[in-house]
Amino acid sequence: MSSYSEGQTHQLMESLQDNKWPAGDITKLGQAKPEQHQGIRDVLNGQAVITYPDCVWREQDGVSYFSVTSDGKTGPEWIVHLEAKGDRVSDYAKSLLCSSNFQPTSGVTYNIAVLQGKLFNDRNRITKKILKSAKERQLTTPNAEVACLIRDKFTDQEIEAMGLVWIITMHESIKDSDGDPRLLCVNRFSDGRWLSALYGNPDHGWNRDYGFAFVASQVSPQS
Numbered sequence: 001m002s003s004y005s006e007g008q009t010h011q012l013m014e015s016l017q018d019n020k021w022p023a024g025d026i027t028k029l030g031q032a033k034p035e036q037h038q039g040i041r042d043v044l045n046g047q048a049v050i051t052y053p054d055c056v057w058r059e060q061d062g063v064s065y066f067s068v069t070s071d072g073k074t075g076p077e078w079i080v081h082l083e084a085k086g087d088r089v090s091d092y093a094k095s096l097l098c099s100s101n102f103q104p105t106s107g108v109t110y111n112i113a114v115l116q117g118k119l120f121n122d123r124n125r126i127t128k129k130i131l132k133s134a135k136e137r138q139l140t141t142p143n144a145e146v147a148c149l150i151r152d153k154f155t156d157q158e159i160e161a162m163g164l165v166w167i168i169t170m171h172e173s174i175k176d177s178d179g180d181p182r183l184l185c186v187n188r189f190s191d192g193r194w195l196s197a198l199y200g201n202p203d204h205g206w207n208r209d210y211g212f213a214f215v216a217s218q219v220s221p222q223s
Contacts, residue, residue, distance in 0.1 A: 056153065057162065064114040064162050064211065068149035072106030075099070078148045082195055087151060092197040095177040096144065096184055102174065104145050107221035112146065113139055114167060114211040128202040130212050131170065139214035144171040146213060147184030151195045156188035165209040166198075173200030 016026060032040075042048035057066035073081060075097030079089050089097075096102060115134065117125055134140075147169035159167065166187040173181035182197040198204075206212075 056158065059162070062116045062119045064116065064164075065112065065216065066114075066153070067109055067111045068146060068153055069109045070105045070107065070143070070145055070149065072104055073145070073148070074104055075102040078145075078195075082148070082151060085152075087193045087195060088191070090194065090196040092176045092182055093184060093195050096174045096182055096197050097148075099174050101172075102144050105143060105220075108143075109219045110142060110146055110149070110215050111217045111219075112142070112150070112213050113137070113216040114162070114164075114213045115139075116163065117206060117208040117210040117212075118163075122205075122208070125206050125208070125210075126202070127170075127200065127204045127206075130206075131202075134170065134212070134214045137214075139216055142169055142171050142213055142215045144169065144174060144184055146171065146215075147186060147195060150213065151186045151193065154186070156193050159186065159188050162211065163209070164211045165207075167211045167213055168198065168206070169213045 039048065043050060057064050059065070078097055079094055082089055115130065115137075120130065120133070147167075150167055150169065159165070166185055168183055168185040171183060173183055176182045176197060181200040183200040185196050185198055187194045187196055
């Protein structure tokens with residue numbers, strides 16, 4: 001026999017219903033482990049507080065904003081660092097990272113603005129028109145290392161939450177091992193987290209689920 005009164009049971013069910021608990025969550029509550037029940041009791045008794053991490057980006061009018069700070073890693077060091085985390089680095093991306101045109105900085109905080117592909121219709125979602133839009137918004141060209149910093153900062157789940165599959169860093173293009181201009185980019189696939197490199201020619205077209213990273217402002221370390 002239950003030690004709870006009929007009134008207590010009714011009050012609990014009404015509270016769950018009023019707060020719109022899904023039936024599936026009620027089932028999970030019933031199947032919770034003892035330590036999970038203890039955690040709930042601790043919160044109810046004021047002995048524990050739940051804190052939620054701040055969102056690492058914000059979105060406004062189709063633009064995602066966040067900041068990243070450089071740490072001086074060279075291109076080859078980025079390859080080692082990312083692969084050690086289990087990230088994938090494409091061959092073309094490696095050729096850009098090992099180029100003399102990849103020039104890292106240290107201690108520079110970049111405030112990034114990612115223009116989402118949905119801001120452009122299919123006809124206008126090409127590199128030169130995206131660059132024109134960024135200039136009109138007074139955004140500037142990022143250092144190529146920003147792509148590495150973005151890959152290091154965000155999980156694929158967070159990129160998906162932005163509504164994106166790819167984030168293209170709109171740096172000055174760097175020639176790959178075949179001599180073609182490319183841009184470093186972050187992308188999420190079913191086979192893992194990627195740092196890749198896509199064509200950087202002015203007329204290259206992009207899909208709606210791509211984002212384009214520029215610099216809104218940056219702060220360099222004081223000498």
